[in-house]
Amino acid sequence: MYIIATDCYQCNEKLNVAVISTDNGNGFCGPESFTQKEIKLAENNGVIIQMRNSWTKQKDYNANICLHCKVFVDRHFLFTEYFLEVMNGYLEFKTVDLN
Numbered sequence: 144m145y146i147i148a149t150d151c152y153q154c155n156e157k158l159n160v161a162v163i164s165t166d167n168g169n170g171f172c173g174p175e176s177f178t179q180k181e182i183k184l185a186e187n188n189g190v191i192i193q194m195r196n197s198w199t200k201q202k203d204y205n206a207n208i209c210l211h212c213k214v215f216v217d218r219h220f221l222f223t224e225y226f227l228e229v230m231n232g233y234l235e236f237k238t239v240d241l242n
């Protein structure tokens with residue numbers, strides 16, 4: 144799991160987001176696919192995860208939340224703005240062991 148230290152795209156306050164790199168798909172999964180244990184792990188590392196409704200998906204799912212303005216990071220946004228930036232070395236992050 145990567146804990147990415149970044150700024151909120153809406154309010155510019157500090158924001159920690161969690162993603163997990165996987166071996167399938169596009170190599171990435173966000174909080175919508177986290178297990179309860181993984182959510183706890185993320186929360187223990189300063190990430191806030193809450194259920195949100197997405198207009199693109201028609202159903203509730205877990206997402207990274209900004210503590211300050213309560214905006215949530217959409218899955219697509221999480222991938223393009225955070226995960227890819229980490230892979231490209233543009234953002235600070237730490238790695239947390241899942242086990």
Ligand SMILES: [Zn+2]
Nearest residue numbers: 151154209212
């Ligand atoms: Zn914010």
